[in-house]
Amino acid sequence: MLETRHSHGLDQFCASLEERPGLSILDLAGASQATVSFLTNYGHRLYTNDLIHQLDVCFSEGDFYENQANPLMVSKFLENALSFPEKNFDAALVWDTLQFLSVPLLNTFVERLHRVLRPGGCMLAFFHAEERVDTIPTYSYRISDHHTIGMVARGRRRPAQFFNNRSLERLFQDFESIKFFLARDHFREVIVRR
Amino acid sequence: MWNRRKEEEYTPKPASAPPTTPVLAKEGSTMSTLPSRSPEPRVEPQRGGSAVLGKSVIVKGQILSREDLTIDGEVEGTVELQEHRLTVGPNGKVVATIKAREVVVIGTVHGNVETTDRLEIRKDAKLVGDIKTTRVVIEDGAYFKGNIDIVRTEAPRPAAPPAPKPHAVPSPATANSPAMAAGAGETKR
Numbered sequence: 577m578l579e580t581r582h583s584h585g586l587d588q589f590c591a592s593l594e595e596r597p598g599l600s601i602l603d604l605a606g607a608s609q610a611t612v613s614f615l616t617n618y619g620h621r622l623y624t625n626d627l628i629h630q631l632d633v634c635f636s637e638g639d640f641y642e643n644q645a646n647p648l649m650v651s652k653f654l655e656n657a658l659s660f661p662e663k664n665f666d667a668a669l670v671w672d673t674l675q676f677l678s679v680p681l682l683n684t685f686v687e688r689l690h691r692v693l694r695p696g697g698c699m700l701a702f703f704h705a706e707e708r709v710d711t712i713p714t715y716s717y718r719i720s721d722h723h724t725i726g727m728v729a730r731g732r733r734r735p736a737q738f739f740n741n742r743s744l745e746r747l748f749q750d751f752e753s754i755k756f757f758l759a760r761d762h763f764r765e766v767i768v769r770r
Numbered sequence: 771m772w773n774r775r776k777e778e779e780y781t782p783k784p785a786s787a788p789p790t791t792p793v794l795a796k797e798g799s800t801m802s803t804l805p806s807r808s809p810e811p812r813v814e815p816q817r818g819g820s821a822v823l824g825k826s827v828i829v830k831g832q833i834l835s836r837e838d839l840t841i842d843g844e845v846e847g848t849v850e851l852q853e854h855r856l857t858v859g860p861n862g863k864v865v866a867t868i869k870a871r872e873v874v875v876i877g878t879v880h881g882n883v884e885t886t887d888r889l890e891i892r893k894d895a896k897l898v899g900d901i902k903t904t905r906v907v908i909e910d911g912a913y914f915k916g917n918i919d920i921v922r923t924e925a926p927r928p929a930a931p932p933a934p935k936p937h938a939v940p941s942p943a944t945a946n947s948p949a950m951a952a953g954a955g956e957t958k959r
Contacts (some may be wrong), residue, residue: 606913621917
């Protein structure tokens, strides 16, 4: 079932894409017609990969988070998920995926995101802000318009950790700037600029 | 009763029918031999000249076709149908670079796909590779990993006027929105 939500983060992300056509965008939500149509209508190129799917493929046999410490599995995951040349993308849609990476892998992954983004590149990420829960809902995200996100539920998952503003600032310390919006539905939207 | 049904199935087609049609119809019907309890994926009916690689066929090498082609078997190599349509059927597994006018993926494709018209990735299909096309249709439930490059014949849509600056404080218009921003902050380094 498709839910929609207004997103200030997406609004700002899209504003950064309207500066010029022909940008290269990384979308980690998996392919959706809506997002593909929206972004390619502006003349942008899109690389799409379903990061939640990649996490399941690489780590779901056994303990999901313990496996994220296994060097072989981590290496396979990074190869599948984020194996690009430096400064390959002008923008990245990370959505809520970073919540499901345990700390060492998360830091490596964010380092790689920093590496594959061009200077000035924009990244949109979501973090669940409600800390008194064991599991959080996951979604398949698609862009309906420049400030509306369509979300299709994909069940619930235990996050690796919860983030507050301070921990997010630490996580994205190598980036130029970080801007966050806390929404009423327990979403912390984060816009990070490389 | 069984014998009568069998006879009906194998009744020869009239001689006036185009020579390729009966064979294609028969080959096409092999795709419907899936267990009846599973819903049958949609496969467009073949029109005109068309070839079918059945699900027990394995091809390694280069396929060049001057007619529409349905692959329901396994192909490894390259597939070129410059002016025609390629359908990768529900049992089809293609590890190849594909060039065609139109491509419909119902099964699995690993490789780059280039079409001059359109590419369709159906529900439950899997495509891993870069695509270059003028139009793409991706159904919900399809898996795609790769680059999407939409080639436009006309100039891309001019950039829309800059969106209004994000609201650090919610505007009255969004105040009733369930997802209204309740707080915002920024750190610059």
